[in-house]
Amino acid sequence: MTLYGQAIISGVLAGGLYAMMSLGVSLSWGVLKIINLAYFSFILLAGYGSYELAANQGWDPFVTVLAVVPVFVIVGGLLQLFFEKVKIGEFESLLVTFGLLIMLESVARSIWSADFRRIPSTENPYASSSLRIGEFAFPTPQLSAFLTAIVIGLLMKYLLDRTYFGKAVRALAQDRDMARAFGVDHRRVAVLLSGLAAATAAIAGVFIAMSQALFPSLAVEWFGIVFPVVILGGLGSTLGALGAGVVIGVVAAIASVTWGPSYAPLATFVILIATLLFRPDGLFTRKASV
Amino acid sequence: MSRRTTVRLGSFAAVAVALWFLPTLQGPIGFPIFYLLFGYTLLFWFAQASSWNMFTGYSGYFSFGQGAFFGVGVYTTGVLAAKRGWPLIAAIPVAGILAAALGLSLGFVVFRLRRLQGEIFALVTLAVAFVVAAIARVSSKIDGGSGIALNDVQLPDFLGTFPSMMFRLGLVIAVLTVFAAATIQHSRLGWGLFSINDDEAVAESLGVPTFRHKMMAFGMSAFFAGLSGAVHAIQISYITIEDVFSIRIPLFVIVMSVLGGMRHWMGPIVGATIIHTLTDRLNRASDLELFGGNVTVSLDHLNDIIIGLLLIVMVLAVKDGLWPRLVDRKWAAAGAFVVGILIARIWAPEMSPIGQFVAGELGAVAVLLPSSAVIDRWRSRGGPSETPDEPTSQPTVGATP
Numbered sequence: 001m002t003l004y005g006q007a008i009i010s011g012v013l014a015g016g017l018y019a020m021m022s023l024g025v026s027l028s029w030g031v032l033k034i035i036n037l038a039y040f041s042f043i044l045l046a047g048y049g050s051y052e053l054a055a056n057q058g059w060d061p062f063v064t065v066l067a068v069v070p071v072f073v074i075v076g077g078l079l080q081l082f083f084e085k086v087k088i089g090e091f092e093s094l095l096v097t098f099g100l101l102i103m104l105e106s107v108a109r110s111i112w113s114a115d116f117r118r119i120p121s122t123e124n125p126y127a128s129s130s131l132r133i134g135e136f137a138f139p140t141p142q143l144s145a146f147l148t149a150i151v152i153g154l155l156m157k158y159l160l161d162r163t164y165f166g167k168a169v170r171a172l173a174q175d176r177d178m179a180r181a182f183g184v185d186h187r188r189v190a191v192l193l194s195g196l197a198a199a200t201a202a203i204a205g206v207f208i209a210m211s212q213a214l215f216p217s218l219a220v221e222w223f224g225i226v227f228p229v230v231i232l233g234g235l236g237s238t239l240g241a242l243g244a245g246v247v248i249g250v251v252a253a254i255a256s257v258t259w260g261p262s263y264a265p266l267a268t269f270v271i272l273i274a275t276l277l278f279r280p281d282g283l284f285t286r287k288a289s290v
Numbered sequence: 291m292s293r294r295t296t297v298r299l300g301s302f303a304a305v306a307v308a309l310w311f312l313p314t315l316q317g318p319i320g321f322p323i324f325y326l327l328f329g330y331t332l333l334f335w336f337a338q339a340s341s342w343n344m345f346t347g348y349s350g351y352f353s354f355g356q357g358a359f360f361g362v363g364v365y366t367t368g369v370l371a372a373k374r375g376w377p378l379i380a381a382i383p384v385a386g387i388l389a390a391a392l393g394l395s396l397g398f399v400v401f402r403l404r405r406l407q408g409e410i411f412a413l414v415t416l417a418v419a420f421v422v423a424a425i426a427r428v429s430s431k432i433d434g435g436s437g438i439a440l441n442d443v444q445l446p447d448f449l450g451t452f453p454s455m456m457f458r459l460g461l462v463i464a465v466l467t468v469f470a471a472a473t474i475q476h477s478r479l480g481w482g483l484f485s486i487n488d489d490e491a492v493a494e495s496l497g498v499p500t501f502r503h504k505m506m507a508f509g510m511s512a513f514f515a516g517l518s519g520a521v522h523a524i525q526i527s528y529i530t531i532e533d534v535f536s537i538r539i540p541l542f543v544i545v546m547s548v549l550g551g552m553r554h555w556m557g558p559i560v561g562a563t564i565i566h567t568l569t570d571r572l573n574r575a576s577d578l579e580l581f582g583g584n585v586t587v588s589l590d591h592l593n594d595i596i597i598g599l600l601l602i603v604m605v606l607a608v609k610d611g612l613w614p615r616l617v618d619r620k621w622a623a624a625g626a627f628v629v630g631i632l633i634a635r636i637w638a639p640e641m642s643p644i645g646q647f648v649a650g651e652l653g654a655v656a657v658l659l660p661s662s663a664v665i666d667r668w669r670s671r672g673g674p675s676e677t678p679d680e681p682t683s684q685p686t687v688g689a690t691p
Binding site for chain 2: 029035086088090091092094095096098099100101102103105106107109110217220221223224227228230231259260262263264265266269272273276277280
């Protein structure tokens with residue numbers, strides 16, 4: 001029983017990280033109608049950036065967020081500006097960002113090689129530390145990632161539900177042309193939102209660098225986790241992504257404990273297919289809206 | 291059979307027979323054996339890119355699942371031929387059928403969704419290769435995580451030595467695949483797929499059986515990808531999950547088809563030729579040493595950057611691919627091809643024939659890249675304009691950088 005209890009705990013905690021990784025893709029797809037695979041490379045490069053600062057400059061891994069996130073806010077905003085400039089459609093965005101992903105992965109490979117890169121434990125005391133409650137362990141990186149994800153999720157929710165910016169975003173998601181006719185500055189909203197989305201991706205990257213080894217092909221491996229989360233959570237839904245992240249995390253953890261780690265992708269895929277068949281709009285959406 | 295179909299069948303058969311005897315000429319003429327293996331790889335990419343394009347190019351449904359079908363083909367050979375001692379020839383059709391079965395069951399699930407079909411389809415196919423890989427890794431009957439060596443597979447000896455055999459197997463599969471792609475394009479199925487590409491709702495309401503058309507095309511696409519993968523297993527010779535199910539196969543078929551043009555069966559052929567010859571030369575080139583050897587640039591890494599960049603540029607600027615432009619400007623392209631080869635011969639006389647071919651190819655591509663709007667303006671003025679600010683009647687959308 002302890003084994004399963006621990007599996008559920010680590011699944012829930014991992015779910016927070018999955019949600020942060022998926023939030024950018026989900027918002028960008030749901031609101032901006034751009035399927036942006038480049039977020040995967042943002043996560044990876046942010047992870048490498050954090051690794052560089054922590055391993056070679058001796059920064060505390062948590063502090064690296066301060067340096068990494070602003071960079072990716074700018075990168076995300078610029079990328080969106082470029083998309084606005086060339087007036088990209090949904091399918092084209094998928095292909096263009098796929099090309100970008102391949103290029104950035106190759107850049108990562110030429111800088112950091114294909115070997116595993118991990119922040120040495122002398123610079124990263126958090127990797128092996130954990131909070132213990134009774135017989136259950138809450139590893140520090142995962143726990144802090146989970147808490148951060150909840151904070152980010154709630155902030156995003158507040159931003160989208162309660163502010164003028166959020167109103168503009170929702171208007172754009174529902175009917176782009178009509179929103180424009182009512183005076184919503186599409187470009188400004190899109191660039192801001194894209195910057196925010198890239199920021200969550202970068203934060204996820206920092207937490208990943210803190211808890212595991214990095215290698216360039218990780219970016220592609222994340223597809224198998226992020227897309228089930230995005231579909232399950234519903235496009236553009238922040239709390240949906242959070243809930244879906246936890247569901248996927250728990251299912252993957254239980255599958256790993258019961259049958260072995262190789263079965264985790266199978267379990268998440270079964271969930272993805274079942275969602276597509278029975279709830280194509282996601283588990284957490286009430287009706288077919290964003 | 292209509293006259294057109296007969297002519298097409300005849301010309302494909304003629305090409306196939308002519309190329310079939312190419313390995314026989316190797317002895318008398320004495321060209322290096324390397325060319326046979328190079329030719330095999332080129333034919334492999336023809337088959338992969340054409341099989342992908344016969345569904346995605348015609349219907350507009352973007353599949354990232356090529357790696358899964360290819361992988362099913364590779365592992366069918368691995369399991370049946372290497373582990374159970376089947377002859378290779380018997381394993382190949384089974385590979386095609388298994389891959390088609392995977393494609394059909396995937397399509398059965400995804401094509402039933404009403405909303406967001408296209409996007410969801412793309413992403414599910416992205417995930418499916420990982421799942422097939424996970425199954426192969428878990429099951430010790432398939433791989434179990436250790437890889438399979440294909441050293442003592444029963445090869446079809448009647449096809450000649452190893453290079454000749456590979457070339458001929460690749461040839462048969464490539465010709466079948468390309469012939470199928472060309473036939474579909476000019477058939478009722480093809481017109482149905484193109485109408486789905488243009489507007490699926492309208493096609494549906496006009497009576498196009500969209501679900502059946504998509505299933506048929508996707509099944510065939512998977513079938514040929516599986517066949518081609520089954521032969522390629524022999525070429526790889528030691529198969530591992532990481533290599534077989536990597537993102538390379540879907541990436542390459544997408545870039546090849548987008549480059550060549552996706553609405554004609556010749557598109558993937560043109561794209562595959564350009565990409566394969568170019569990447570082959572870049573892979574063989576030694577590392578560039580810049581600034582007196584202080585900075586070394588590995589062309590291997592540059593390769594992926596070029597591929598990615600090419601994809602972005604083509605999608606944004608040359609939406610229809612090179613084939614329609616090649617038809618439009620065949621003489622200019624042929625001229626540039628010859629000029630490219632001549633320059634290569636003068637500049638680097640020791641360059642290999644494939645290198646010279648790449649040089650000619652780059653010349654032709656340079657002629658094809660400017661959009662037709664640019665060309666028309668140039669023609670109508672009888673030369674490049676001195677005053678670009680002057681208003682023109684020609685729209686300049688999509689002008690290439």
